[in-house]
Every structure is written in structure tokens, then in C-alpha cells.
Amino acid sequence: MIRLESIGKQNGKQIVFIEASATLMRGEKVGLVGPNGAGKTTLFRMITGEEQPDEGQVSIDRGTSIGYFSQDVGDMSGKPVVAEVMNGAGPVSELMAEMAELEAAMADPDRADEMDEIITRYGEVQGRFQELDGYSLDGRAREVLAGLGFSQEMMDGDVGALSGGWKMRVALARILLMKPDVLLLDEPSNHLDLESLIWLESFLKSYSGALLMTSHDREFMNRIVNKIIEIDAGNLTSYTGDYDFYQGQREITDRNQQAQFERQQAMLAKEIAFIERFKARASHAAQVQSRVKKLDKIDRVEPPKRRQTVAFEFRPAPRSGEDIVLVKGVDKAYGSRTIYDGLDFHVRRRERWCILGVNGAGKSTLLKLVAGTADPDAGTVSRGPSVKMGYFAQHAMDVIDGDDTVFQALESAFPQAGQAPLRALAGCFGFSGDDIEKKCRVLSGGEKARLAMALILFDPPNFLVLDEPTNHLDIQTKQMLIEALSAFEGTMLFVSHDRHFLAALSNRVLELTPDGVHTYGGGYTEYVQSTGQEAPGLRS
Known part of the structure; x- marks a missing residue:
């Protein structure tokens, strides 16, 4: 569905991607991981077309609909919460808006001479609206909102009166109601309580489309994804499995790479010592030259990239009473x-x-x-x-x-x-x-x-x-x-x-x-x- 092909991207002096490639297939549920600032949001924005790669290309199958939830929810006010959610539900919400306009036109005596065209168009729009199950939209919007923790009173209240955290939930509900072919979710588990988190987990597990998401919640990620794409130093690496499997594989890869690096360093040290020892002796000139050429041709193994890890130890606290x-x-x-x-x-x-x-x-x-x-x-x-x-x-x-x-x-x-x-x-x-x-x-x-x-x-x-x-x-x-x-x-x-x-x-x-x-x-x-x-x- 979505292919990133040899992507290169630089933001100012920071190189974000270097010839990076990855794919998102139909029905895959993928966790996107990497340290803060690695380029996760940039990747989302390139898929949605908000940013372009400097090199390579992002290919998306024709007709693929994409829903993107980010932490920037924009301004919301002046509408009931449920209306705000339905308003962002993609094609069905656009059809609903057009039906409302056509109904107003049918009631307008000044447009009597256009009535045949208006009625014909209304029939077309209404037919498509029914195909997309539009008449159940209000009910489905309320079901999603209830899953995300909204009471009926909150659903009918002004969205502008909500806190930032609750507006995040409204933005998330809009994307979920849209049911696109691909869901891009940037930290959807933020601002959710435990009940809402578990509801969202169930929703995403049963979701038939493709999913690419970031999350700081390890358990949430483990229960949903079947593939991990890691961003690390400009590269994209895919692992088949959940977050725990990825973490285990990453540790094995790092250990193997470290061992390979150490073996090569020992071999290089031995060769360099020989060269240094015999480079001044004419009797060993051919051997020295041969080893110099050999070293020039060797592909150097890099040590595994060290992730910045933090550790904190408590100093002993004074003992309390019982x-x-x-x-x-x-x-x-x-x-x-x-x-x-x-x-x-x-x-x-x-x-x-x-x-x-x-x-x-x-x-x-x-x-x-x-x-x-x-x-x-x-x-x-x-x-x-x-x-x-x-x-x-x-x-x-x-x-x-x-x-x-x-x-x-x-x-x-x-x-x-x-x-x-x-x-x-x-x-x-x-x-x-x-x-x-x-x-x-x-x-x-x-x-x-x-x-x-x-x-x-x-x-x-x-x-x-x-x-x-x-x-x-x-x-x-x-x-x-x-x-x-x-x-x-x-x-x-x-x-x-x-x-x-x-x-x-x-x-x-x-x-x-x-x-x-x-x-x-x-x-x-x-x-x-x-x-x-x-x-x-x-x-x-």
C-alpha cells in the first residue's frame, strides 16, 4: 500500500534519513520506534504529503485513504462534540454537508427553476450516503466517543469547553470514525485513562485497515502490532513481531555486532603490529605490502550504536515508622x-x-x-x-x-x-x-x-x-x-x-x-x- 523507497531527508544540519526504505502492506499493524528526534513525525508527514523527501520517493497505491492523528489538534469550538467528530469523518461527512445544502436549496423559492437538477443531485448524494452507512453516523460517532470516555452530556456539549486532553480524544475519535484504509497514529495512548486505553486497544486489534503508530506504552504496543519499523541513525529496519520481540532481536543483533567488531579489531591490531614491526626490513617488503593492501580492502565493522540510557540509584532514605x-x-x-x-x-x-x-x-x-x-x-x-x-x-x-x-x-x-x-x-x-x-x-x-x-x-x-x-x-x-x-x-x-x-x-x-x-x-x-x-x- 505504502512504500518508502531510498528516502533521503535533511532538516537544517540534521540528517534524518539516508537511503531509507520500508513498506506498509494491507492489514499490517506496525509500531514505529526510535529515540526522540529520530524522525518519526517527519515520516508521518512525508506519507501524508505535508513534507517531501529530498531524495527517493513515497509511493501510495491509488485510491488509498489515510487518516492521520497527531498531537497538534488545531482549534475546536462552536460545535457539539458529536458534530465535531462527524464533521471529520471523511467522504460521508462531506456528503452529509452537501445533503444539508441541497435540502436548503429545495426549500428556497428563488431556486424553483433549478429544482429538477437539485432533486436529481440530491438523489445521487443520498444514494451514496446510504452506501456509506451515513444514517448510522451519529450512532457510530457516539459509540466511539463513549469508548474514549465521553458521557452523553459531554458529547452534546460545546467542544470548545473541553480541556486540551479531551480535545485530543475528539481528534482521535474523528480519525477512528473515518475508518480510512491506513491509520497513522502519533502517540494515540497519551491523555487516555485505563478504560479508554483498553477500548482503543480492542478497536485497533479488530480494525481491518493498515496501521502505523508510535506509542510510549509498551503493553499497548505489544498487544496491537505485528511488525516494528525502527528509525536509527537515518536508517529504517523492519522486525516481524511485537515490541518485546523487537527488543530481544535488537539485543541479539547488538551482541553479535559487538563480538564481530571486537574480533575484527583484534585481527586489525595483529596485522598493524606486523606491518609496524617489519616495514623497515627489505626481506619482508612483499609481505608488508600484501598486508597493507589487504587492510585497505577490508570492510570495517562498526560497533553497535549505543542508545543513550539513563540509570538512577536512590541514596538511602531515612527509615520511617510503620x-x-x-x-x-x-x-x-x-x-x-x-x-x-x-x-x-x-x-x-x-x-x-x-x-x-x-x-x-x-x-x-x-x-x-x-x-x-x-x-x-x-x-x-x-x-x-x-x-x-x-x-x-x-x-x-x-x-x-x-x-x-x-x-x-x-x-x-x-x-x-x-x-x-x-x-x-x-x-x-x-x-x-x-x-x-x-x-x-x-x-x-x-x-x-x-x-x-x-x-x-x-x-x-x-x-x-x-x-x-x-x-x-x-x-x-x-x-x-x-x-x-x-x-x-x-x-x-x-x-x-x-x-x-x-x-x-x-x-x-x-x-x-x-x-x-x-x-x-x-x-x-x-x-x-x-x-x-x-x-x-x-x-x-
Whole structure:
């Protein structure tokens, strides 16, 4: 369907692609991977025609329809959400708009002399509209929106009143309703809660068209894709299998290449030593010349490209007492909406609680109550006397001073630390070289999240309260965080929609449901086994 043939592309001084080739076949579901800045978005834009390659060509089969979801959703306002979604549904929405115009024309007495042509055209348009199942469009739009977490009230409300995250869901719904031959999805799992993520996963698994997507959610990628295309140093390499298979194959390839490189280096060293030893002796001149020619002809093996990996080790945190948090008889409401009514909850040392619940169940509210940034309407929330808390809120990135550089932000938080430890800390969280001098205002969402996490973890707490800590983090940084938190000796209370993160770190589950609060003694994996569902909103 889509072929990238010997693509070359340069953005300014950066070479993005060098004679890169790949194909997307009918029905394939492909994950596009590569480090930040490797060219994933550029590749999408070349397929849609928004950008052109400098060399080579992008070939797309005639008549192939393409739907592209990007993080740039544009302006939305003045329409109900459901109308905004239907308006972007491709040919069927265009036919619907033309039918409305023709209906208005039929009711216009000034156009009576055109009536035969208008009625004929209306019949043609209506016939095509029926072929495309247009009369079910409203119902299908509402079904997609419901899957992405919209209530009926939200569907009929003004799209302009929604937050940026919900507008992202509207943009995604438009593309899904369109049902093109090829779906290009750039981070579709961002801004989704667990229930919506699982619904989207099911939708894409049963989708009959071709799919090319990026995602920072490893579990989501594993369950959908059957092929990986990797962008690395300007090349495109295809692997048949899911993300875990790709990662395993990549490690094997790197090990083999490293071994081949080392064998060749040993051989070269031996040959060069011989040449150096005997080059001045006339008796060995022929042998020396022969070996020089041999070295000139050898194809040099390159060592495997080193991916920038970050690792963070916690310094020992002060030990807390056994009781970390005690929530007793807590009531909390926002206006007429009751969030908690007599909530009791006890967190003990070394417990790692993940909180599950549908949108609006009160997950972030509970974290705020525990962190002390919100007060209960009734009841008490108390922390143990030796508890030292680190709190990562969803807005943690917003309080970083945009005029500071990354290093200045760290230095102002830890003025006694000294340059070397702070530079090491920055490096652990992916800020190396000139990155440490970047102004915070120009940082990407992922970079801000990493900086906010560094500010929390440098002076080690013994109790971590984390609200969606993996949002904006790529797969490699998430893995670093999981490995660091796995070695954390303290206590954790957290909310996340990343199932890999939940399964790796939790040993307790607090489930918030309309019929009350439920606790589970095992972690997320045991919760799934116990309930038969991956999220509270999916339980019957």
C-alpha cells in the first residue's frame, strides 16, 4: 500500500534519513520506534504529503485513504462534540454537508427553476450516503466517543469547553470514525485513562485497515502490532513481531555486532603490529605490502550504536515508622458531587498502593488529601511523624520556572549539593551536554516530567506520592524509572494508566467504584487475576 523507497531527508544540519526504505502492506499493524528526534513525525508527514523527501520517493497505491492523528489538534469550538467528530469523518461527512445544502436549496423559492437538477443531485448524494452507512453516523460517532470516555452530556456539549486532553480524544475519535484504509497514529495512548486505553486497544486489534503508530506504552504496543519499523541513525529496519520481540532481536543483533567488531579489531591490531614491526626490513617488503593492501580492502565493522540510557540509584532514605498515612472518616465533595463519604484507608511502611478508578472516581483527589494540598470536608488525614514525602502531581511541571536553565532549576532546589552531583543527577534523567543549559520553557513535556522527577528524587523521600508519573515519558525512560523505583526502599502511593508500570511496582490495589472502596492484598497482576478485568470501568 505504502512504500518508502531510498528516502533521503535533511532538516537544517540534521540528517534524518539516508537511503531509507520500508513498506506498509494491507492489514499490517506496525509500531514505529526510535529515540526522540529520530524522525518519526517527519515520516508521518512525508506519507501524508505535508513534507517531501529530498531524495527517493513515497509511493501510495491509488485510491488509498489515510487518516492521520497527531498531537497538534488545531482549534475546536462552536460545535457539539458529536458534530465535531462527524464533521471529520471523511467522504460521508462531506456528503452529509452537501445533503444539508441541497435540502436548503429545495426549500428556497428563488431556486424553483433549478429544482429538477437539485432533486436529481440530491438523489445521487443520498444514494451514496446510504452506501456509506451515513444514517448510522451519529450512532457510530457516539459509540466511539463513549469508548474514549465521553458521557452523553459531554458529547452534546460545546467542544470548545473541553480541556486540551479531551480535545485530543475528539481528534482521535474523528480519525477512528473515518475508518480510512491506513491509520497513522502519533502517540494515540497519551491523555487516555485505563478504560479508554483498553477500548482503543480492542478497536485497533479488530480494525481491518493498515496501521502505523508510535506509542510510549509498551503493553499497548505489544498487544496491537505485528511488525516494528525502527528509525536509527537515518536508517529504517523492519522486525516481524511485537515490541518485546523487537527488543530481544535488537539485543541479539547488538551482541553479535559487538563480538564481530571486537574480533575484527583484534585481527586489525595483529596485522598493524606486523606491518609496524617489519616495514623497515627489505626481506619482508612483499609481505608488508600484501598486508597493507589487504587492510585497505577490508570492510570495517562498526560497533553497535549505543542508545543513550539513563540509570538512577536512590541514596538511602531515612527509615520511617510503620504507620505512613491514616485516613479516617474522610468526606470530600466538589459542589453537589460527592467524592468520598466516610473513607477509611491505612498505608503502612513498604506498601506500594496503586489506585484504580474511572474518570472522576477521586484518584487524584485522594493523592492531594494525602499530600496535604487539599483538605477533607470532614474526617482526618494524618502522616506518621518520621515520614518524608515526595509528591509528583500532574501539574508538577507547571511550577518549574521557565526562565531557569535545567541546571539552575536543580541548583536552586539543592544549593548545597555542588556541581558534580547535580550534573550527574541531570545525566541520569537524560540531560547531558548542552541539554543542561536549556531554558525550562523550551523543554518538551517528557523533558519537564524528567526534570520534575529529578527534583523529587535527589533528596530521597521515604514516601512517594505519584500522580501519573509516566505521562510524556518514552519507553526507555519509563523502564529506567521502573528499575529505580523497584529498588526504592520506601513506601509508594500512585496513580498510573500504564499497565507495565502498575504490574511492575504495586503490591496493593485500592479500587474506587460507585458501590464503594475495595482493597486487594496483591499487586495489579493479582487484581487482574482476581477480578477478570484490567480496569474497574470494565467490570460487569
